[in-house]
Amino acid sequence: MAVIENSKVTVVGAGSVGASTAYAALIRGSARHVALYDIATQKVEAEVLDLAHGTQFTGSSDIIGGSDLSVVEGSHVVVITAGAKQDPGQTRIELAGVNAGIMKKMMPQLLEAAPNAIYVIVTNPCDVLTVLAQEQTGLPPERIFASGTVLDTSRLRWKLAERAGVSTSSVHAYIVGEHGDTEFPLWSKATIGTVPILEWVTPRGDRMTTEELDQIAIDVRDAAYKVIQGKGATNYAIGLSSARIIEAILGDESAVMPVSPVLQDFHGVSGVALSVPSVVSAAGAVPIHETQFDARELELFHRSADALREVADSLR
Numbered sequence: 001m002a003v004i005e006n007s008k009v010t011v012v013g014a015g016s017v018g019a020s021t022a023y024a025a026l027i028r029g030s031a032r033h034v035a036l037y038d039i040a041t042q043k044v045e046a047e048v049l050d051l052a053h054g055t056q057f058t059g060s061s062d063i064i065g066g067s068d069l070s071v072v073e074g075s076h077v078v079v080i081t082a083g084a085k086q087d088p089g090q091t092r093i094e095l096a097g098v099n100a101g102i103m104k105k106m107m108p109q110l111l112e113a114a115p116n117a118i119y120v121i122v123t124n125p126c127d128v129l130t131v132l133a134q135e136q137t138g139l140p141p142e143r144i145f146a147s148g149t150v151l152d153t154s155r156l157r158w159k160l161a162e163r164a165g166v167s168t169s170s171v172h173a174y175i176v177g178e179h180g181d182t183e184f185p186l187w188s189k190a191t192i193g194t195v196p197i198l199e200w201v202t203p204r205g206d207r208m209t210t211e212e213l214d215q216i217a218i219d220v221r222d223a224a225y226k227v228i229q230g231k232g233a234t235n236y237a238i239g240l241s242s243a244r245i246i247e248a249i250l251g252d253e254s255a256v257m258p259v260s261p262v263l264q265d266f267h268g269v270s271g272v273a274l275s276v277p278s279v280v281s282a283a284g285a286v287p288i289h290e291t292q293f294d295a296r297e298l299e300l301f302h303r304s305a306d307a308l309r310e311v312a313d314s315l316r
Helices: 016-028 039-054 093-113 126-139 150-164 212-222 224-232 234-252 295-315
Strands: 008-012 033-037 062-066 079-081 120-121 144-146 255-257 278-281 284-287
Touching: 008 016, 008 039, 016 033, 016 039, 016 062, 016 224, 016 234, 033 039, 039 062, 062 295, 079 093, 093 126, 093 212, 120 234, 120 278, 126 224, 126 234, 126 295, 144 284, 212 224, 234 278
Parallel strands: 008 033, 008 079, 033 062, 079 120, 120 144
Antiparallel strands: 255 278, 278 284
């Protein structure tokens, strides 16, 4: 993978998601330099030390970090994972108030340290926080966006691949909308290879039904709750998906990914950050306006926008 020469990514927040993102970026070689920043000095220094001890096995990537903002300087990409984590039974939206306060305090400091970086917000509720952060910083929407439904889409493709008897990379399907309870799959455009999803014949010799796909969508939507219930946090998959976003930016890949920038007249939606297929490159994330929804999907998309607008308005 060709990346920006001497590329640097800083992960903000040394909790389970931040540490997993730094780890994934190191072992995938996502950037030449990986930095980890957190205000909790002892925690961040311990995480950096643990990661640094393994750099013999990570190729050319190295890791630095600490609780001083100078750690962030010179970053091409800043991934924000800092904030309160989602507790069992708690929705992402219930987290909003706490993490909005953290974000408002932190963003001006980060922007001062890395004025030219692309900012990727992973902290939940990531869509709402992206709207608030973009308004506060005045950054162009393509330069500050949420990781959105990149992970949800990976969860969906994994479940479909398992049922269809193919590799995950052969499943072409997206989750769009909110990264949360109002998200939904774009079934009207989902294919396995070139075959529409409902026409694919599985190894069992049958086809998937609409009811089965509806249940898969519910399982994907609720997957995080299941993981949180069992182990307290989701961290490995979000770390890997965040590393993949970093690579698309630093490699100037123009990769199509369902990230969540603040939208401007996307199927009639403006001023809300929602996940839609977007071109991710060194310039940031640009939504693909030609993305087509059927009538039901358009209805769900607007419902998702309304839900998030309500939460963002309550936090302003």
